Amino acid sequence: MGVYSMVTEATGLSPTEFFTILAMMVVVYTIVCGMFLGPEDFRQKPQKEPIQLGDVTEEELRSYDGSDPNKPLLIAIKGQIYDVSSSKMFYGRGGSYSMFTGRDASRALAMLSFKPEDLTGNIGGLSAEELAVLEDWEYKFMEKYPIVGRVVSAPKNSGNGDEVHQLHDKDRNELQQQMR
Numbered sequence: 001m002g003v004y005s006m007v008t009e010a011t012g013l014s015p016t017e018f019f020t021i022l023a024m025m026v027v028v029y030t031i032v033c034g035m036f037l038g039p040e041d042f043r044q045k046p047q048k049e050p051i052q053l054g055d056v057t058e059e060e061l062r063s064y065d066g067s068d069p070n071k072p073l074l075i076a077i078k079g080q081i082y083d084v085s086s087s088k089m090f091y092g093r094g095g096s097y098s099m100f101t102g103r104d105a106s107r108a109l110a111m112l113s114f115k116p117e118d119l120t121g122n123i124g125g126l127s128a129e130e131l132a133v134l135e136d137w138e139y140k141f142m143e144k145y146p147i148v149g150r151v152v153s154a155p156k157n158s159g160n161g162d163e164v165h166q167l168h169d170k171d172r173n174e175l176q177q178q179m180r
Contacts, residue, residue, distance in 0.1 A: 050083040053149035058104060058121070061151060065102025066093045074148065076104035077138050079121060082145040104151050110134035121151060 004015040011018055051072060061081065064074035072085040073092060084091045084101070091101045099114060104121030110130040111118055123134065 050146040050148050053081060055152045056081060056149050057154045058151055062102045066098060073101050075100050076151045077141055078106050079151045080147050081149040081151060082141045083148045084145050106134060109137040
């Protein structure tokens with residue numbers, strides 16, 4: 001019994017019909033597989049080591065808003081700066097949270113607000129519930145993103161010519177007192 005007679009007996013198709021259908025299936029399979037990512041695309045690319053910025057003013061932080069593709073995406077919460085570059089889909093240009101990038105978004109996150117006037121690190125006057133929401137955001141960021149610096153106020157002249165950086169310690173102390 002030859003291959004041709006076995007094909008006819010098993011499928012009810014002539015050998016020509018069977019091999020034509022088989023060839024078409026191979027072509028369709030190849031096309032469909034080409035539409036999706038190959039196995040090499042699923043390998044995780046090594047992430048760049050986050051840059052450590054140290055102390056940064058709010059004005060300097062604004063340059064990390066995604067407008068320069070060579071700079072990381074940064075967001076500050078309660079003065080701590082997080083590198084959120086691994087979530088470009090959310091924080092990059094056109095992302096649903098891109099307005100927070102390059103800013104201290106503490107107040108906006110606490111209030112669950114997308115209003116531009118709430119994009120500030122000033123957490124004074126927030127309710128206990130809003131402070132709890134902010135703390136939840138802070139914990140989420142701590143777990144997911146590396147801390148790369150902290151926000152300081154713009155250098156001020158202290159009178160004797162020395163520049164003095166003032167941190168958001170007032171806001172932190174106020175938060176700690178409200179949480180007690």
